[in-house]
Amino acid sequence: xxxxxxxFPGSNCDHDAYKVIDDLDGAYPSFVWHKENDxxxxxxxxxxxxxxxxxxxxxxAIAKFSPIMKAVISESKKGKKIIGICNGFQILLESELLxxxxxxxxxxxxxxxxxxxxxxxxxxxxTQSIPKNKEIVMPIAHRQGNYTASEDILKKLEDNNxxxxxxxxxxxxxxxxxxxxxxxxxxxxxxxxxxxxHPERASDPILGSDDGLYIFKxxxxx
Amino acid sequence: MKAKVYISYKEGILDPxxxxxxxxxxxxxxxxxxxxxxxxxxxxxxxxxxKKEAESITEExxxxxxxxxxxxxxxxxxxxx
Numbered sequence: 001x002x003x004x005x006x007x008f009p010g011s012n013c014d015h016d017a018y019k020v021i022d023d024l025d026g027a028y029p030s031f032v033w034h035k036e037n038d039x040x041x042x043x044x045x046x047x048x049x050x051x052x053x054x055x056x057x058x059x060x061a062i063a064k065f066s067p068i069m070k071a072v073i074s075e076s077k078k079g080k081k082i083i084g085i086c087n088g089f090q091i092l093l094e095s096e097l098l099x100x101x102x103x104x105x106x107x108x109x110x111x112x113x114x115x116x117x118x119x120x121x122x123x124x125x126x127t128q129s130i131p132k133n134k135e136i137v138m139p140i141a142h143r144q145g146n147y148t149a150s151e152d153i154l155k156k157l158e159d160n161n162x163x164x165x166x167x168x169x170x171x172x173x174x175x176x177x178x179x180x181x182x183x184x185x186x187x188x189x190x191x192x193x194x195x196x197x198h199p200e201r202a203s204d205p206i207l208g209s210d211d212g213l214y215i216f217k218x219x220x221x222x
Numbered sequence: 223m224k225a226k227v228y229i230s231y232k233e234g235i236l237d238p239x240x241x242x243x244x245x246x247x248x249x250x251x252x253x254x255x256x257x258x259x260x261x262x263x264x265x266x267x268x269x270x271x272x273k274k275e276a277e278s279i280t281e282e283x284x285x286x287x288x289x290x291x292x293x294x295x296x297x298x299x300x301x302x303x
Contacts, residue, residue: 058290065287094290101292103231108238148235148293177236 001220004032004042006072006088008052008063013085013200017048020203020216027220034066044081044219045072047088049141049198059102059144060090069095081125081219082192086142089184089194098187098194099157100149105142106177112141114208115197116170117183120163124186126193127164129218135170136211138202145196147178147185154179162186164193223268225280227298229289230261264288276300 003021007014014031021029032039034052039045053062063069069091076082076097084092092098105111116135119127130136149157157163158180165184167174174181176196184195199212231237237259244258266283268276280298289296 057288061287061290093292101290103235103293104238106236106238108242146236150292177238 001027001043001222002041003027003029003044003046004039005029005046005048006034006068007031007048008034008050008066010052010054011048011050011087013049013198016198016200016203017046017085020200020212021046023203024216024220027216032068034063034068037067037071039068039071039075039080042075042080045075045083047072047082047084047091048200049086049088052087052091055087055144058090058094059087060092060094063091064094073097076187076192079189079191083126083215083219084192084194085198085200086140086145086196089196090144092192092194097192098185099153100147100185102144102196103146103148104144105146105175108143110141110143111145111175113139113175114171115140115175115183116168117165117197118168120166121161121186121190123161124164124190124193124218125222126186126215126218128221130214134211135168136202136214137171137209138197138199138212139208140175140197142176142196145176145178147176147182147196149179157182157185160188162188162190165195165197223271223273223276223303224301225266225268225276225298226301227264227266227280227284227288227296228261229264229284229294229296230259232293232295235293273300273302
């Protein structure tokens with residue numbers, strides 16, 4: 001399976017994502033610069049974390065106008081698998097591939113720590129290999145991870161099982177004040193996932209957890 | 223010609239920055255402030271343009287980039303120099 005890892009000015013988790021994919025059997029990563037405009041060669045797209053365009057104006061707001069995002073939108077319509085992590089999640093929201101918005105953490109702090117997650121929908125291409133009822137552990141590192149959306153959108157997310165992950169109590173619960181403790185959401189078709197925690201930083205026991213691998217292995221299962 | 227754009231969080235959107243500043247003011251003894259909300263101020267300047275054009279360009283900029291319709295509202299004034 002071919003993975004495109006998008007690189008914006010200010011991306012800083014692109015190499016971590018590359019390493020994880022490169023180490024998996026049958027997975028082939030490539031970096032794709034944000035000025036490119038074709039992703040038709042790839043099966044899966046990773047929008048990594050970082051500070052695209054320095055988070056100027058709002059996190060993800062400028063990256064949305066990079067040429068590559070037009071390709072991301074057209075590939076998403078073909079059902080390609082797209083995962084946005086942290087700043088990648090912010091970019092997916094600004095590009096309206098996902099509903100809602102991310103605002104400042106409720107205690108105006110940059111939070112860099114381990115969190116634990118409950119999986120709310122195991123029946124997706126991103127979560128299918130996660131053992132049932134296992135709270136998966138991975139780090140967060142963000143200032144604007146407080147997911148917010150209107151009552152209508154929240155109800156729609158719940159009704160369509162579009163909430164992928166919520167923060168669980170094992171590692172101290174919700175770190176940022178997000179609505180319904182949301183840590184990750186899916187689009188309606190379930191081929192686009194955005195999440196604040198970093199699965200690529202939890203991909204080897206030496207990093208403290210390898211629970212992030214469940215997500216990449218799920219993508220590989222198709 | 224200048225457009226002065228004000229962007230603020232919608233009512234109901236938590237503004238932790240405003241809250242923190244509010245409690246700092248309170249602890250300095252500046253009381254009786256009920257609420258602090260922090261927003262953004264952006265200036266756009268134009269050359270050789272009619273007021274109407276400036277308005278429509280500013281409106282488009284706000285809708286497409288400057289404000290996030292999910293969380294923010296905007297308003298602006300056009301100032302002729």
